[in-house]
Amino acid sequence: MILHTASEGITFAKKLENDSADFYENLAQRNTQDAEAFLSFARDNKKNITQIERVYYGVITDAIEGCFAFNIDPDDYTLKTAVQDGANYADVLDQAVEIERKIIKFYSDAAEQSKPLMADVPRAFMMVARKRENRIEKLGSFLKS
C-alpha cells in the first residue's frame, strides 16, 4: 500500500532505522572484530529517529498538506536484514551496504516528495542520508582492513 500521510512517512523511516539497527546489533554479535563500529551504527540509528521525530513534531501543522505528504511504495525499500547461514564477512558487509543504499534512496525520495510541504523534514532526511553515505565508505574500509 502506498504511503501518503506525513505520519506514515515518519513511521516508515523509524521502521527502517529500527530494522537496520537490529541488523547491526546482530552483526556485532557475529563479528567481534568490528563489533564496536556496528554497535555505534545501531546507536546512531536511534539518534536519527529522535532527530526525525523532533523535526516532524516541530513542523506538523494544518498549513501543510499532512495527509498528502508522500507517495511512497514501501516495497521499493524492503531491507534484507536476515543474515544467511554460511555468509562470510564480505557477504554481510555487502548486505550492509545494500541496506544503506536502500535507506539512502528512501530518504532521498521522501525528501524530494515532501520538499514543497515541509522545510525541516526533508532537510533532516537528507542529513541522515549523507551520514549513511559516510557509513558506506566505512563499511568498505572494514573489508580492506
Add this chain to the structure above:
Amino acid sequence: MALLEEPIKEVRTIKNYIDGEWVESKGEIIDVVNPATYQTIAKVPISTKEELDAAVEAAKAAFPDWRRTTPLARSRYLFRLKELLEESFEEVSRIQTQEHGKTIDESRGETRRGIENVEVACGIPTLMQGYYSEDIASGIDEWVIPTPLGVFGIIGPFNFPFMIPLWSAPYAVATGNCVVIKPSSEVPNSQTRLAELVEEAGFPPGVWNIVHGGRTVVNGMLEHPSIVGITFVGSTPTGRDVIYKRCGDTGKRVIAQCGAKNFMVIMPDCDVDRTIAAMMTSFFGNTGQRCLSAANAVIVGEDDAFYKSFVDRVVEQTSSIRIGYGLDESVQMGPVRDTEKKDRIMAYIESGIKQGAKLRLDGRKNIKIAGDYPETCFLGPTIFEDVKPDMKIGSEEIFGPVMSIMRVKDLNEAIEITNADPFGNGDSIFTTDGKSAREFQYSVTSGNVGINIGITAPMAFFPFSGMKDSFYGVLHTQGREAVRFFTESKVIIQRWF
C-alpha cells in the same frame, strides 16, 4: 496499517476543575462518543449555574495575587506548561483524534498550533510593556501601563477541542487575568487533559478553571457581573445574536469568531499539482469541519479544456482519499463529529441536487471505510459543479466535506462573488501571477487571505482575523491583539513640584 494506541482506555466521568480542585458536578451526565467507533469514551457533566458561579468566584479570588505575580514569574508557569505539553504531545494529539475523529496528522498539527500560543505568551514580559513619553508639557511625563482586568470566560467549539481555547487562555493568564473555560461538551477530554497539565505546572488555584456544560454555563458567563470579557468560537447565529449582543448589554469585552463560507479562487495559470494537493487538505481536511476550510472552488477563465481537465483531476484525487479512524496513520479523512452534523451535511447535498447543481462525486454513497467501523458518522467527500452563489450549497456554511465548484469569466467576477458573500473568514487565490495575487489580496473583504495557501490559519504571533459575519468584536485572539484584548491601558500623567 496498525492502529495507534488509544490514550482513553476506560470510560470515566469528567470533573470540573475549580479553584485547583477536581470537582464532581451535580448536573446531568451525558456520553461522549468516539465518532469513528461510535463507542462511549467518557461521560461529561452539563454543569449547573452554581458550579459556574463557584468557578468565577474562585477566579475572582485568585486574581489579586495573580495580578501581583510578576510577568516574568507568570511566564515561567507558561514555560513549565509548554514543557509538559511537549512531553504529552502524542497523548494529547491522540485524545483529539479519539474524541473528535480527525486524523492523527491533523491532531498533531492542532497540538503544535496550541503549543505555539503558549510559546508566544511566554514572551509576556516584553509583550505587555507599556510606552512612555517624557515632557509632554514642561516637566510632565506620560506613560501607559497595560493592566489586567479580572476574570475572562472562554467558550470553545467542537472542531478544535485542544487548540482554540489556547488562542486565548495563555494570553489571558500571562497578562495577569484568571480564566474560566467551557469546552464543547462533545469533546471535553482534550481540555480536561490540558487542565491536568496546568495543575502539574503549578498554576495557583483559581487562575485556570474548567466548567463543562452547555447553555446554562454559557448564559451564566454572559450574565455574571464578575466576568469582564468573553472569547467565543462557534456559529454566526450564536456568536452574533447571543454572545456579541449580550456582551454589549452587560458591558463585557468580546471576541466572537464565527462561521464562514470560504472561497478558493483558482486562476488558469496556477500550479495545478500543488493547487490540487492544497485543495484536498483545504476542502476535506478535518472532514471539512474547519472555519478555514475552503467551501467554494471558483475556477476562473473561459478555457473549457483547462476547466474540464482540472475538475477531472480534482474528482480523481478526491475519490482516492482514504477514509477511516484517524488513529490509523494511513487514513486521510476521518468521520464527521456526530450523526446530527452528518444529517445536516446530507441535507445540504440534497438541496444542491434540488437546486440544480451537478453532483460529480456523491459522498453519501459507497463509502469505503478502512477498517471495521460503523458507517454511523462517516461520509465521503462530495463534489458539485455548476454551483451558483445563490444556491444554499454556494452560500451557507455546510461545515462538512463538500466542494462546490463555480465558474467565472475573470478575476474581477471571482472577487465580486467572494465579496458578495456575507462571510469573510479565509479566502484564497491560487496563481503564478503576482498582479492577480496582489489584486485579490487588496480587494477581497476577508480577514485571512491566502495566496497559494489552502488553509489561511495565522500563526500564533499574528491575530486570527475575520470580517463581516465571520467576526464580531474589535481585537482578535492570538499574539499582540490578544494581549491588548486582555489588558486595559492605564495612562499615567505625572508632574513633580
